[in-house]
Amino acid sequence: MSEEKHFISGNDAIAMGVRLSRPHVISAYPITPQTIVVERLSEMAEDGSLDAEFMHVESEHSAMSAAMGVSAVGARAFTATSSQGLLYMAEGLFYASGGRFPIVMMNGNRALALPWSIYGDQSDSLGLLNSGWIQVYVEDAQEALDMVIQAYKIAEHKKVLTPFMVNLDGFILTHTYELVSVPKQEIVDKFLPPFTTVNKMDFERPMNMGMSTSPKDNLEYKYQQHRAVMDSVQVIKDVDKEYEELFGRGYGGLIKSYRIEDAEAVLIVLGSITGTVKVVVDKMRADGHKVGVIKIRYMRPFPEEELLEECSHIKSIGVIDKNISFGYEGTVFTHVNSAIAKSGFSPFIMNFIAGLGGKDISKSHIEGMFMTLLEGDKKKNKVQFVGMGVQINE
């Protein structure tokens, strides 16, 4: 069955994916670069094409609190935010995951103040990796739309019941227009059944919801959360497979590799930069350099097993981090290193901090990273800032 094609932005794609997922309530506060998602959804609720309540909340903290209430009565909730807004709802993020409310949220990846910046990097969501949410990073508008629909199916799975964050690089994905295939509603309905919950706020069957525990039972609930996110690994793969069968598009589970079979040097990346790296890989391959790229799609659950399967033959591994944990290194690098350390193989590793606050990561930057990996100069500082406009003493 052929799908309709629309020329839309990443934000529009998210809104269309949300409408197809039939949420009951949207509670959101607008923030650059996510604003268009909220605008489109409020228009859809107004014109009746989306049968949902749109709550104009006064803050992101309220947006998340309302979403938990929605989820608690067994309804489907959606919210969206970015950057400072995500930080403002941080308390709610942990609450939602602990309460096992399968809320789906779009996050437009944007730098954190100070310096104030509306431009993209991934400091916001990576700074909240420990919030108990599943985190996916998409590469284009099509994946953004498809992942909203998949997100509900994964989050609401009985073994998972964990909130789900769909991350889009601010502006690069949120505001760029692409041709996007929009699935048919009847097939989405077949794929995504209505949400039912074990903990329903219900007059007929009163419950104490979101309670405290004594120290005796706290660890057990946290273990339960951990197990749920670990269990989501298989659910993510199954859901993607089912999605591919129905809609003809699959994204390959937790990571996606490109030309790494015989690669000597590989860059590990998240999100929209993947496309540019692929272009560089093709060019360098044509020049005889054996290079490849691995896109990490999910940071939670972290694809340790998949990464090790793909990486164990590679001599040189670089990680591009669009964030930094000041005083140490990029967050993705820390994760990749932990996986490598547990496996016992020891490639040459480098961390490239790039693209902070919307700084361009150019093809020549990426080529430079690959050359550093191929040359493998072990004396070099493992954490390099790429694209600095001034000299620094290192």
Added chain:
Amino acid sequence: MDRPKVKKWKRPTHIDEYSTGPSFEAGHLVDVHSGWRTFKPVVDLDKCIGCLKCYLVCPDGAVIRTEKKIDFEYDFCKGCGVCAKICPVDAITMIKETK
């Protein structure tokens, strides 16, 4: 008076016996006075004038009216001592619990 139902809490022995998230069936108690009580009120009915001030102030509704003025529902009394404090004729004494 309608007393809360007591439904004993059985500690889980396997992780799957825990609820999904800290949400539980409501509308019952899992224990009587939660084992907090260290002093219990005892009334001297010869002194008691039946003014029912203790009945009004008891935060747990654990003072009950009887034909012989008042008595206590020890299953739900947490031993706060408000009844002894309010009693205008010192008819209520708090006595240390011995177990």
